[in-house]
Amino acid sequence: MPEPRISDLGESGLLLSFEPPPNPTLSRFIHLLGDTLAADPPPGLIDWVPGLRSLALYFDPAHLQREVFEIRLRELCATLTPPAADPSPPIVIPVRYGGKRGPDLEAIARLLALDPDEIIRLHTGVVFELALIGFAPGFPYLLGLPGPLRLPRRSTPRAWVAKGSVAIAGELSGIYPRDGPGGWSIIGQTEWEWFDPLASIPCRLSVGDRIRFDAVFG
């Protein structure tokens, strides 16, 4: 993997930034790096948090020598090999597209000069790979949005997006796990549940998962 750029994230954090644009291989690498550090943590390491092409490491600066830690990080980056893509069949998530459940579908169709049905066909016709869970509990960042569907985030975020809303932004698709604010364009909604804070495995999705959306009606 390429050399990371290392910068401060406050005095108790480091941010490793990788040069390549977000991609599934880089995401698998970032999570492998985090897991490898957590399996044999240096004294003072508190947590690791992934980004789309970055990794944050939070630590107690009184117990972690940053210079020594940086050497280990660079060594790990040079030697770790990201795991291959998961060969198992994709997880299929049922979605009701358009109408009240996908309030932005019509507007996006006009913006992209596509028929709404064509947007649904494109969104259900690919297999996404989960690159990151972040922002809100269980929120999946899914890479693989077809080129014709790419458009920037809404200029003004919505104050309220319904739980289960399936949304797109840039090269990503995502699903809002709870009611709350959101800046992505909403094309549908799912009743599929994947996050339960009290379950033994709170989140049924994880990095590297392959995901396909399936249009349901009624």
Add this chain to the structure above:
Amino acid sequence: MKTLRPPPPVAIHVEASAGLVTIQDGGRWRAQRLGVSVGGAMDERAMALANALAGNPRDAALIEIGWGASLTLSFPQDAGLVLTGVGMEAQLATRRLALWSFHRMDAGSRLRCRVTEGRFGYLACSGGFDVPAVFGGRGADLRSGWGGVLGRVLRPGDRLTLGPGGIENPSRPRSLAPALRPEYRVNPTLRILPGSHWASVPEEGRGVFLTHPFVVTRMSDRMGYRLSGPAVYADPAFGVDSEPVTFGSIQLPPDGQPIVLMADRPTVGGYPRIGEVIRADLPLLAQLRPGDPLRFEAVDRAVAIRAQGGFERALTRLEIVLRG
């Protein structure tokens, strides 16, 4: 033969509660990978010192009272109590309780409190509030609806149970020397460490950020404080791929007006980060209300570590003295 039986848990009754009154603690770390916010007390020092004076671990669960909120508690059993913050009115019958001191609440007493200065006040009880931990944290996350009491603010009728380690009779008065209290002040200069996108902001923008005063706006809550002032750098194309953010991260949205992320921050953000407010100065920021001014000053990592290290050593000494 006498058997040792643990005393029944001490319960405290919430008689009245209005506004932002929540249980908070040191936050839920190690679940950020699932997108779970760290949360926790907005003013870490006021929390840690309240807990230390109450004889608790420094990140134990306590009550955080927001500015504009009010709370009345009744104590059916004896309990130990400490109040901290910038300014609080805490009325026990006809007596006003001082901040930064340990108070013994006798069974049958009733306490009313509200914040008079600053933005958050803290009420710690010996033993800590025994609410269930979610992802390792006991603090209320109101957006997610978990932690604290049923994931919500305190309501009249709530019964709060205290953990073990309850009240002992302190051998000497437990009051914090003024030198150990946080140096809250108006118009603070907050020290920052430049972040990964600092160098991407044109020099003129960096100059604006470090020389002009900013004001905390009404659009500020436990998640983030939106500031208003001259636009630091407004470029709608200046975005980043979502990357981790922390308590104190200063984001620049397209309008160029900085947002400082606070306790209930998301785990990642898509706006460029120009830097982080150092940990030692976060309590000063947390205590600012809408309309309050502030300034920024860039420092290096060694300054930030020294500032926080000094506080932590003083806190450790205090904990040893109080235990002894």
